[in-house]
C-alpha cells in the first residue's frame with residue numbers, strides 16, 4: 001500500500017506546532033467569548049454578533065473493500081470487490097463560547113446505534129465530557145455502496161455477515177479522526193446561510209402513498225418531493241471559506257445493486273466536486289476545505305429520475321404495486337438520468353454540487369445567536385399519542401410488513417413479494433410461523449393494516465432483532481435547527497416534523513424565523529417513517545415503518561418536546577430516558593480471508609494484461625495485476641491500492657495524479673476460484689489530462705501460510721509506460 005503522499009509525513013511536526021498555536025488562540029477566544037456570554041445579563045437576547053468558534057475536519061473511513069456485504073440493498077450477491085470512490089467522514093464543530101455542537105456526515109448507508117455508541121465511547125476516552133450523546137449528531141449520507149457489518153441487532157447482523165470488526169474499526173477510526181481534525185482546526189469564524197431549490201434531480205418513488213395524504217395538506221406544496229437545498233457557509237474572520245454544510249433530500253442510490261465497488265454515490269460525488277474546487281491541486285480527500293452534503297427526508301425520494309419501467313417488456317409498472325406482468329417486482333426498475341449508473345451518479349452528484357456551490361457563493365444571511373442541544377432516549381415501543389380530542393393510540397413493538405420484502409423500484413427483492421400488500425401470503429406466513437414463530441395477536445392488531453412478515457420486536461435470539469430505545473435529538477445554531485432523525489422520513493413526514501419544530505422554536509423568546517432542516521439516517525437506524533395516511537397503502541416505506549401506524553405521531557410529540565425545551569432554554573433538564581443496550585459477543589459470520597494463491601511462475605503484482613502503448617483523451621486504460629485479497633492490507637485508511645502517475649519532464653520524476661479515491665479510476669478486485677485473484681485498474685482519461693508519459697501502479701498485500709503461521713507480505717506492481725497522445729501512431 002502506498003501512502004497517498006510522502007509529504008503528509010513531512011508536515012506532521014509542523015502540524016504539531018500549528019496545533020499548539022491554534023489551541024492557544026482558541027482557548028483565548030473561548031475565554032473571551034465565555035466572558036462576554038457570562039457578562040450578558042439577559043442571556044436570551046443574542047449578543048451583538050460575536051463570532052463562533054468553528055472547526056472542520058475530514059477523514060477517510062473506507063474499510064477493506066472485499067468480501068464484506070455492501071449496506072443498503074440487502075442483496076447477498078452484492079459483496080465488496082474494489083473501490084469506485086472512497087468514503088469519508090466530515091465533521092463540523094461550532095462553539096458559541098459556552099456551548100458546543102458537532103455535526104458529522106459520513107459516507108455510509110446509515111448510522112447504527114452500535115456505531116454511535118462506539119464513536120461516543122472513543123470520544124469520551126479522548127475528550128472527557130466535551131463531546132457527548134446530546135451535542136454530537138452523526139448522520140449517514142445513505143450511500144448503498146459502503147461496507148455493512150456495524151450493527152448490533154439481529155436483522156442487520158444476518159444481512160451483514162455478522163458484526164465485522166474490520167468494517168466497524170474503519171468507521172469508528174475515521175469518524176473520530178474527522179472530529180479530531182475539526183477539533184484541532186477550531187478558530188473564530190462566521191456562518192452564513194442560503195436556500196434554494198434544485199429541480200430535475202429527484203422523483204417520488206411511492207406517489208400512490210403520497211396521494212393518500214389529505215388533499216388540503218398536499219395543496220400547500222407544489223411537488224411531491226422536497227426540492228429545497230439549505231447551505232451553511234463557514235468562514236474564518238477574514239471571510240475565507242473553510243467549509244460548507246448542506247442538506248438535500250434524495251436517496252444515494254444512483255449506483256444500483258449490480259455494483260460491487262465501494263462508492264460514495266451521488267452525495268459523496270457532490271462533496272468530491274466542491275472539495276476539488278476549493279482545494280485546487282490536492283488529491284481527493286486532501287486539503288483543508290470540507291464540504292458536507294447531508295441526507296434529509298429522502299424516504300420516498302429516488303434519484304433515478306427516468307422513473308421505473310418493466311425492463312423486460314418496456315411496459316409501465318403497475319402504479320400501486322410496482323409489479324410487472326412478466327417477472328414481477330424484480331423487473332420493475334428505475335434508472336436515469338444517465339445511460340448507466342456511473343453517468344447517473346455523475347449527473348445527480350453534479351447537479352447537487354452545482355446548486356450548493358451557487359448558494360454558497362451568494363450566502364450572505366449571517367447565522368448568529370446561541371447554540372442549543374437537546375437529546376433524549378425514547379422507548380419507541382411504548383409511546384402513547386393523542387390522535388384527536390377523545391382518543392389516544394400507541395406505538396407498537398417493531399415489525400416489518402410483507403411489502404418490506406418487495407424492496408423498491410430502486411432495487412427490488414428476489415422473491416414474489418409486491419409493494420402495497422395489505423394482506424399476508426399464506427405461503428410465506430406458513431414458512432415464517434414454522435421457522436420463526438407466529439406474531440402475537442396484539443402485535444398484529446397494533447400494526448394493522450400492515451400484514452406482518454417479521455415480528456422483529458418479538459424475536460430476541462441471539463440478540464433482539466430490532467431496537468426499542470431510539471435517539472431523538474435537535475441541535476440549533478442560532479436560527480438554524482437540525483433535527484436528527486433515526487431513519488428515513490418520507491417527504492410529507494419530514495414536512496410535518498419541520499413545521500412542528502419550527503412552531504415550537506418560533507414561540508420561544510430568542511428564536512424567530514427558525515430554519516429547520518432534517519438530518520436523515522442519524523444516530524440509529526429504524527428503517528422508514530411514513531405518515532399515518534401513507535402507512536395505510538403499505539408500499540415498501542409503510543411496510544418498513546417498524547413501530548406501527550402512529551410512528552410519526554410519536555416522533556412529532558417527541559421532537560416538539562425537545563423543541564419546546566430549547567425554546568425555553570431548559571434542555572439540560574430534559575429526562576435522559578432509558579439508555580440503549582450494548583451487546584457483547586456479537587457473531588462475526590465472515591470467514592477469515594484465506595491465504596492467497598497466484599498463477600504458476602508468476603508473482604504478486606505482476607502484470608497479467610498489459611496497457612497499450614498509446615491512448616487518447618476519453619479512452620479507458622486498463623491493466624490487470626496478480627493480486628492478494630484487499631482484506632490482507634489491514635487498515636487501508638489514508639492509503640491507496642492504485643496510483644496513476646505522470647512523468648514530469650522538468651523534475652524527471654513520477655507524480656501521482658490519481659488514487660483509488662479519484663472519480664476517474666476504478667479498482668476492481670476480481671476473486672477467482674482456487675484463491676487466486678486479480679486487480680484490474682481502469683483509468684478513464686479525462687479531458688483535462690496533459691499529454692505525456694504515464695504509468696499505473698497497484699499496491700497490496702498477500703497472505704501465505706508458513707507452517708500454520710499466517711504471514712502477510714506487501715507487494716506492488718507497475719504497468720508499462722504508456723503515452724496519452726493526440727493521435728494514435730499505429
Ligand SMILES: *[C@@H]1O[C@H](CO)[C@@H](O)[C@H](O)[C@H]1NC(C)=O
Nearest residue numbers: 318319320321322323328418
Ligand atoms: C398489482 O396490481 C394490479 C392491479 O393494479 C393487479 O392486477 C396485480 O395482480 C397486482 N400484482 C400483484 C403481484 O399483486
Ligand SMILES: *[C@@H]1O[C@H](CO)[C@@H](O)[C@H](O)[C@H]1NC(C)=O
Nearest residue numbers: 256257258333339340341342
Ligand atoms: C444497474 O445499472 C446498469 C448500468 O450501469 C444496468 O445495466 C443494470 O441493468 C442496472 N440494474 C438494475 C437492477 O437497476
Ligand SMILES: *[C@@H]1O[C@H](CO)[C@@H](O)[C@H](O)[C@H]1NC(C)=O
Nearest residue numbers: 379380381382468469578579
Ligand atoms: C420498552 O417498553 C416496553 C413496553 O412497555 C417494555 O416491555 C420494555 O421493557 C421497554 N424496554 C426498555 C428497554 O425499557
Ligand SMILES: *[C@@H]1O[C@H](CO)[C@@H](O)[C@H](O)[C@H]1NC(C)=O
Nearest residue numbers: 386387388389390391392393
Ligand atoms: C377520534 O379517533 C377515533 C379513532 O380513529 C375515532 O373513532 C373518533 O371518532 C375520533 N373522534 C373525533 C372527535 O374525531
Ligand SMILES: *[C@@H]1O[C@H](CO)[C@@H](O)[C@H](O)[C@H]1NC(C)=O
Nearest residue numbers: 415416417418425426427428
Ligand atoms: C409466491 O410463491 C409461492 C410459492 O410458489 C406461492 O405459493 C404464493 O402464492 C406466491 N404468492 C404470490 C402473492 O404470488
Ligand SMILES: *[C@@H]1O[C@H](CO)[C@@H](O)[C@H](O)[C@H]1NC(C)=O
Nearest residue numbers: 437438439440441442443444
Ligand atoms: C390469536 O387469536 C386467535 C383467536 O382468538 C387464537 O386462536 C390464536 O391462537 C391467537 N394467536 C396467537 C399467536 O396468540
Ligand SMILES: *[C@@H]1O[C@H](CO)[C@@H](O)[C@H](O)[C@H]1NC(C)=O
Nearest residue numbers: 598599600601602603606608
Ligand atoms: C515455470 O517455469 C519453469 C522454469 O522456467 C518451467 O520449466 C515451467 O514449464 C513453467 N511452468 C509453467 C506452467 O509455465
Ligand SMILES: *[C@@H]1O[C@H](CO)[C@@H](O)[C@H](O)[C@H]1NC(C)=O
Nearest residue numbers: 608609670671672676677678
Ligand atoms: C486474471 O487475469 C488473467 C488474464 O486475463 C485471466 O486469465 C485469469 O482468469 C484472471 N483470474 C481471475 C481470478 O479472474
Ligand SMILES: *[C@@H]1O[C@H](CO)[C@@H](O)[C@H](O)[C@H]1NC(C)=O
Nearest residue numbers: 646647648649690691692693
Ligand atoms: C515531456 O516531454 C515530451 C517530449 O518532449 C512531451 O511530449 C511531453 O508532453 C512532456 N510531458 C509533460 C508531462 O510535460
